[in-house]
Structure formats: structure tokens, C-alpha cells
Amino acid sequence: MPSKHHHFLAASLMFFTLAPGAVIAQERLTMDALQEGDYMKGKQTFQGRCSACHTLADDSGDIAGPNLWGVFDRVAGSKPGFRFSDTLKAADFEWSPDRLDAWLNDPQGYLPGNIMGIPEPVPAADRLDMLKFMLIETGAVDWPRPEINFAAEQADRERPYSERFPSFWNHLMFNTTRYRWEDTTTGEEFRFDVYFRPDGLVSSSEKGIKGFWRIDERDFFCYGLTGLKISKVGHMVECFPVAAMAIPRFAEELWTSKPQPGVKLHGGMQPGRPDWVATGQ
Ligand code: HEC
Numbered sequence: 001m002p003s004k005h006h007h008f009l010a011a012s013l014m015f016f017t018l019a020p021g022a023v024i025a026q027e028r029l030t031m032d033a034l035q036e037g038d039y040m041k042g043k044q045t046f047q048g049r050c051s052a053c054h055t056l057a058d059d060s061g062d063i064a065g066p067n068l069w070g071v072f073d074r075v076a077g078s079k080p081g082f083r084f085s086d087t088l089k090a091a092d093f094e095w096s097p098d099r100l101d102a103w104l105n106d107p108q109g110y111l112p113g114n115i116m117g118i119p120e121p122v123p124a125a126d127r128l129d130m131l132k133f134m135l136i137e138t139g140a141v142d143w144p145r146p147e148i149n150f151a152a153e154q155a156d157r158e159r160p161y162s163e164r165f166p167s168f169w170n171h172l173m174f175n176t177t178r179y180r181w182e183d184t185t186t187g188e189e190f191r192f193d194v195y196f197r198p199d200g201l202v203s204s205s206e207k208g209i210k211g212f213w214r215i216d217e218r219d220f221f222c223y224g225l226t227g228l229k230i231s232k233v234g235h236m237v238e239c240f241p242v243a244a245m246a247i248p249r250f251a252e253e254l255w256t257s258k259p260q261p262g263v264k265l266h267g268g269m270q271p272g273r274p275d276w277v278a279t280g281q
Contacts, residue, residue: 029097031141034132039146042133044156045126048165049118052243056137064247065116071095072140087113097131119170119248161215162198168221168246172196176273178252180266181230190230193270195277196223203277221245233260 046056053065060067066082072095077088091111093099103110104122122130135141162169173196181190193205202211202223213223222239236259244255253268 027098037129037132039133040152042129045130046133049167052246068138071138085115087111101127117248165242168242171248173198176270178268178270182264184264185262195273
């Protein structure tokens with residue numbers, strides 16, 4: 001079966017060419033191609049998928065991920081002061097648009113064991129624009145930034161949340177938000193789960209708790225809950241930056257807020273949600 005054998009060889013050769021550290025003979029994303037990219041679209045993709053964990057500007061801080069100023073001129077995993085995984089520390093290549101393109105196409109396959117928890121690859125159609133935006137904003141090139149186009153910004157605002165904020169959407173609309181309501185004067189506690197729904201409503205594991213959510217003009221995620229039996233007021237409203245809610249992490253407790261005097265509300269995320277949520281209620 002000579003032809004099958006041949007295919008097998010071709011497949012494994014392809015794999016080796018894409019592996020980190022291997023010499024890539026030809027650039028796929030040339031500077032000419034990148035310069036043609038759409039800066040504004042790239043900015044949207046970066047803000048929707050990366051900015052919860054990364055800043056770009058010089059002298060900005062590390063968040064969950066390292067500040068990326070100068071990333072195209074440095075060896076992967078080498079930024080001082082950031083605690084990289086052993087995988088990134090061991091990597092001995094400099095980031096190039098092609099390498100980043102390959103990583104974002106297959107986050108775990110390209111660098112197995114890295115701790116950058118992005119839930120899904122960045123779609124191919126969005127990567128070139130995003131890389132152009134990153135080249136400009138991390139100081140790798142001195143291409144001009146386009147004039148802010150108000151019509152384009154306005155058109156962006158009219159796109160559905162699922163497109164404008166994909167990691168926020170994927171995280172919050174398909175998983176379970178878990179709360180522990182703590183009355184700090186009486187010490188009473190009350191636990192309940194909440195499901196933010198694509199239709200803008202909120203369901204709960206607790207009969208009687210209902211709510212709604214929306215994203216305001218500052219790109220803050222705001223939600224209200226009613227029917228809170230333990231609360232003296234019975235309802236609450238709070239807002240967080242969408243970027244803060246877009247970090248895909250799961251734990252019993254991830255954040256704490258003070259929705260009312262004398263109340264601490266501990267929030268966390270659990271993967272998945274019961275089937276009945278999708279059918280309304
Ligand atoms: C959930 C937080 C999170 C998100 C979202 C995220 N990153 Fe990261 N990023 C990290 C962490 C953590 C590391 C360090 C990974 C390691 O050490 O294994 C990292 C590392 C990197 C590095 C390597 C930096 C270096 O100096 O070697 C680049 C480049 C990068 N991320 C780009 C991106 C881009 C582009 C996106 C959006 C598509 C993105 N990241 C989304 C957390 C995140």
C-alpha cells in the first residue's frame with residue numbers, strides 16, 4: 001500500500017514543520033499581508049478575547065497574563081517578573097506573527113502544557129487583523145493607527161453580544177454562576193446558582209429568584225436579581241466590566257462584591273448548567 005504510506009509520511013512531516021522550535025522556511029503572514037489587515041476589526045478581536053488577561057502598552061502591568069509590549073522582539077516566556085509555565089520558560093524562540101498565529105489556532109497542541117486558558121482557538125478569519133493590531137500596539141512597527149471611525153464604532157455596537165464579546169458570551173451563557181450570600185451582621189449564609197441566559201433574562205436554582213442582565217454603553221455587564229429571601233431589600237443590582245467576566249475560569253469562589261450594606265456576595269463559576277435552563281422558565 002504505497003500510497004497510504006506516502007500519506008502517513010506527509011502528515012508527520014507537516015507536524016514537524018509546525019512544531020515550536022522548528023525552522024519555518026517560509027513566512028506565511030508576511031509584513032505586506034499584515035499591513036493590509038483591518039486594525040479596527042483586530043482591535044475588536046483583541047478586546048473580546050485577550051484584553052481580560054493582557055495589556056499591550058509600554059509600562060502597563062501584568063494581569064492574569066504578561067504585558068505584551070515588545071512581545072515580537074523577545075524570547076517566549078522571558079518577560080521579567082511574570083511567572084510563566086515550565087512550557088513557556090523552556091521555549092527558545094522569539095514570537096513572530098506566524099508563531100502566534102499557529103499558537104492561537106491550536107492553543108494546547110502548539111505548546112502543550114502552557115497555562116494560557118483560552119477556551120477555544122481564535123478563528124482563522126480574525127487572526128490576521130488581530131496580529132496587525134498587536135504589531136502596532138506593542139511597538140513592533142510604526143504603521144499609523146487609523147483615524148477613529150465613529151460610524152464603524154457605532155456599527156460595532158449594533159453587532160450581537162455573542163460577536164462583540166465571544167469569551168464573555170461563551171463563559172457566562174453556557175455555565176453556572178454560583179453565589180454565596182453572606183449577611184455580615186447576622187452571619188447567615190445563603191447559596192444559590194444563577195444562569196445568565198442569551199435572551200437577557202436570568203434563571204436560578206432557587207425558586208423565586210429571577211432577574212435580567214444587559215451590557216451598558218461603557219461595556220459594563222450589569223444585572224439585577226429579585227426575590228432574594230435573605231436580603232432585607234429583596235433585590236440587588238451590580239455591574240462589572242465585561243472584560244472581567246470574560247476570563248474563563250472555574251472555581252467555587254472567584255470574586256466578592258458588596259451589593260448592599262452588611263452583605264458580602266461571593267461569586268464563582270461552575271462548568272455547564274442544567275438542561276431545563278435552555279427551555280426557559
Ligand atoms: C485567561 C487569561 C488569558 C487570556 C484570555 C489570554 N491570555 Fe495570553 N497568556 C496568559 C497566560 C497565563 C500566559 C502565560 C502562559 C504560560 O506561561 O504558559 C499568556 C501568554 C501569552 C503570550 C506569550 C507571552 C510571552 O512573553 O511569551 C502571548 C503572546 C499571549 N499570551 C497572547 C494572547 C492573545 C493574543 C490572546 C487573545 C487571543 C490571549 N493571549 C488571551 C493568559 C491569557
